[in-house]
Amino acid sequence: MLLHIIARGKIGRSPEAELVERYGRRVTWGFKVTELPDKGGTIPPITATPTRIVTMDERGKQLTSSEFARILGRWRDDGVREARFLIGAADGHDEALRDKADLLLAFGAATWPHMLARAMLAEQLWRATSIIAGHPYHREG
Secondary structure, eight states, rough: EEEEEESOOOOSSHHHHHHHHHHHHOOSSSSEEEEEEESSSOOOOOOOEEHHHHEEEEEEEOOOHHHHHHHHHHHHHOOOOOEEEEOOOOOOOOOHHHHSEEEOSSOOSSOOOOEEEHHHHHHHHHHHHHHHHTTOOOOOO
């Protein structure tokens, strides 16, 4: 299954970009990052079906890493070809995009900078795939 981060804003050469690259290289599943301008631009058309849409949103569910891994594992086992993770610009996502999501996901009640949220998401994708693979990286409680 392809894990595809689609994010608004250019990360450039930054510590956050290095983290996204570092964790992305560790993911053993397909991994891709697409950047869109802060305003405008269009989300790439879906070419692999079935696809799941995860919208990163402060009103979303707060999942443990193990819960997140279970969802990704279930999608993979159900034949999902691509999971798209949408990170919006400073004003977030419009209601229509949130309504289309298969999952609204939040990294807690705090507001995070979008570039840091991208790095955090990349780490959680690697952590989830390592949990599914039985890798010892993740330790519970």
